[in-house]
Amino acid sequence: MSLPAVAPRWEPTFAHHRAALLGLGMVTLALLSGRADLLVLGAPLALIAVWSAATRPSGDPVAHHGHSFLTLYEGEPAVWRVRVDPVPGMRTVVACHPNDRWLDLEPESGVVSHEVVEGQEAVVEMGLRSTRWGRRTLGQPEVAAYGAWNAWRWGPVYLPRLQVTTLPVLEPFESRAPAPHPHGLVGVNRAARIGEGTEFAKVRPFQMGDRLRRIHWPVSARTGRLHVTATYSDDDSMVLLLVDALNDIGDSQGLAGQPSSMDVTVRAAAAIGEHHLRRGDRVGLRVFGSWHVTRVPAASGRAHLRRILDSLALIEPGTMRGDDGGAARRALPPETLVIMLSPLVDPAALHEAVTLARHGHIVVVVDTLPPGVHAHVSDKDDEIAGRIELAWRIRTLERRLELDRIASFGIPVVPWAGRGSLDQVLLDLSRHASAPRLVRR
Amino acid sequence: MSNWTISDSVGLDWLTVTPSRALVRVMILAPAVLAIVAQQFAAPSSPMWPAIFVLPLAAYSARSPDSVAAAFFITAYAVWWLMSDSDETSLWCLIAALSVLVFHASVAFAAAGPRGQVSDRASVMRWLRDTGAVAMATWGTWLVVAGLHDSTQSSEVLVGLALFLVAGLVVAATGPATEPPAGPPS
Numbered sequence: 001m002s003l004p005a006v007a008p009r010w011e012p013t014f015a016h017h018r019a020a021l022l023g024l025g026m027v028t029l030a031l032l033s034g035r036a037d038l039l040v041l042g043a044p045l046a047l048i049a050v051w052s053a054a055t056r057p058s059g060d061p062v063a064h065h066g067h068s069f070l071t072l073y074e075g076e077p078a079v080w081r082v083r084v085d086p087v088p089g090m091r092t093v094v095a096c097h098p099n100d101r102w103l104d105l106e107p108e109s110g111v112v113s114h115e116v117v118e119g120q121e122a123v124v125e126m127g128l129r130s131t132r133w134g135r136r137t138l139g140q141p142e143v144a145a146y147g148a149w150n151a152w153r154w155g156p157v158y159l160p161r162l163q164v165t166t167l168p169v170l171e172p173f174e175s176r177a178p179a180p181h182p183h184g185l186v187g188v189n190r191a192a193r194i195g196e197g198t199e200f201a202k203v204r205p206f207q208m209g210d211r212l213r214r215i216h217w218p219v220s221a222r223t224g225r226l227h228v229t230a231t232y233s234d235d236d237s238m239v240l241l242l243v244d245a246l247n248d249i250g251d252s253q254g255l256a257g258q259p260s261s262m263d264v265t266v267r268a269a270a271a272i273g274e275h276h277l278r279r280g281d282r283v284g285l286r287v288f289g290s291w292h293v294t295r296v297p298a299a300s301g302r303a304h305l306r307r308i309l310d311s312l313a314l315i316e317p318g319t320m321r322g323d324d325g326g327a328a329r330r331a332l333p334p335e336t337l338v339i340m341l342s343p344l345v346d347p348a349a350l351h352e353a354v355t356l357a358r359h360g361h362i363v364v365v366v367d368t369l370p371p372g373v374h375a376h377v378s379d380k381d382d383e384i385a386g387r388i389e390l391a392w393r394i395r396t397l398e399r400r401l402e403l404d405r406i407a408s409f410g411i412p413v414v415p416w417a418g419r420g421s422l423d424q425v426l427l428d429l430s431r432h433a434s435a436p437r438l439v440r441r
Numbered sequence: 442m443s444n445w446t447i448s449d450s451v452g453l454d455w456l457t458v459t460p461s462r463a464l465v466r467v468m469i470l471a472p473a474v475l476a477i478v479a480q481q482f483a484a485p486s487s488p489m490w491p492a493i494f495v496l497p498l499a500a501y502s503a504r505s506p507d508s509v510a511a512a513f514f515i516t517a518y519a520v521w522w523l524m525s526d527s528d529e530t531s532l533w534c535l536i537a538a539l540s541v542l543v544f545h546a547s548v549a550f551a552a553a554g555p556r557g558q559v560s561d562r563a564s565v566m567r568w569l570r571d572t573g574a575v576a577m578a579t580w581g582t583w584l585v586v587a588g589l590h591d592s593t594q595s596s597e598v599l600v601g602l603a604l605f606l607v608a609g610l611v612v613a614a615t616g617p618a619t620e621p622p623a624g625p626p627s
Binding site: 109 | 512
């Protein structure tokens with residue numbers, strides 16, 4: 001994108017004024033006073049002033065900004081690039097990009113200067129890496145150009161801000177347990193789509209992510225390339241990811257640092273969603289406690305994963321206080337496996353889990369409160385800080401009681417621990433799925 | 442990048458020193474100190490107290506290179522030099538001139554962009570090359586001055602040299618800017 005004509009001009013800098021005035025002054029004074037040493041002292045400044053003035057840049061450079069929107073995963077490196085058209089006399093281009101709390105810049109200062117080769121376009125590049133999911137508009141970058149001896153400056157010119165959508169990183173998550181199916185219909189009706197199932201569809205070339213046990217050795221040996229047996233998915237499971245965005249507890253320090261509860265929630269939702277979509281299940285997403293995003297209808301396929309990740313990136317926790325999650329229950333097919341991801345601090349989340357279970361859904365609650373989180377006390381008053389810490393301790397004790405109560409309703413609560421977190425609980429649920437239950441319709 | 446940071450208990454950074462920034466600071470302060478040393482050797486009888494006013498200006502130039510502080514430093518230093526009764530043709534005069542040159546070039550280099558900028562190798566090499574070229578011209582000027590010292594024609598040659606510099610400066614300043622290259626033939 002080319003910039004609008006703001007029309008900055010080449011202006012002399014302090015360096016040029018210094019060289020010109022002091023060089024001229026010292027040489028003139030040497031003439032008047034007859035001091036040859038003053039001539040030697042002023043000669044370099046006078047020479048630099050002559051040099052700078054003789055090579056004064058002309059023409060207006062045009063800065064081109066690469067892109068205004070960028071979508072990348074957490075931790076994925078990207079390059080921010082500015083191109084400046086050359087003009088005679090332009091020697092250096094300096095670009096500056098403001099830093100951000102969840103942005104790593106390379107170089108760290110966010111300022112890069114680049115030597116211009118005469119007649120060639122100047123390309124200034126800076127590495128950037130977003131360290132937290134979400135959609136953010138970064139600070140306003142600037143670019144300036146300089147002539148010889150930095151005596152003339154063009155700009156700084158403001159460039160359009162970059163809007164970065166950071167998708168949550170897909171943590172390795174693998175569950176060997178099947179999704180519980182209350183009707184026992186697994187494998188009876190095959191779906192039209194390819195996925196994990198039992199009914200043969202075709203033999204196709206091996207792709208990343210395929211299971212080794214699916215390799216079709218006769219075809220692989222005959223063709224010289226690995227082939228796998230593709231099957232039709234069993235149209236059995238619908239998984240609903242229910243995300244509690246009422247609170248964000250803890251101080252997020254990005255991908256490499258301590259996560260907040262919302263970080264754990266979003267990354268866990270992404271990992272579980274990716275796992276079930278890879279298996280061929282239909283996955284839906286509903287969020288309560290946040291404006292902008294409420295629900296993603298259940299569907300399957302890799303493209304649907306991108307929809308879920310995009311929606312997760314839009315979450316702004318705590319922007320819809322008082323949301324009791326009622327909207328999340330609407331039009332929910334019966335016998336849906338509901339995986340609720342919540343730090344379980346707001347009673348509304350617990351109430352929601354109980355209500356869903358009473359309506360006959362299979363509910364699994366994933367506890368996303370990070371271990372070791374404590375009250376973030378910024379008040380310098382010791383008494384107030386003490387009260388805040390006491391209040392947090394009382395709340396955590398209450399939370400423990402509430403977890404016991406929720407377990408008494410038959411709702412399993414599993415702390416999120418990445419790979420294999422849900423194995424045992426899903427196996428137990430599958431075992432109990434055929435047992436008669438009392439539900440409220 | 443390895444850097445050294447002083448932070449307070451709240452986590453606010455008070456001072457961050459990177460190797461490249463420290464090097465630029467040294468390249469500003471070291472020639473300023475060398476220029477003062479050269480002045481003292483060129484005129485041993487001159488007072489030392491003006492350094493109390495001159496050195497803080499150099500330090501402020503290192504902190505804020507895109508300011509008038511560097512001009513004040515050179516002005517104060519030139520006045521100090523002028524007031525002292527120094528040997529006009531001594532080698533210390535050349536060292537002082539080269540120190541002023543390096544000081545000016547370092548401050549101009551640091552003034553491009555905000556603090557912490559990372560320059561590419563080509564940019565640094567060009568600065569070194571250009572500064573070396575001007576240093577050679579300064580050395581030539583000193584050779585002429587030292588060679589013509591005590592000569593009967595010294596004043597005429599020096600006046601001519603000075604007038605040449607002044608005229609060059611005026612012509613360059615009032616002349617047109619660098620012409621853009623001619624476009625491809627249509």
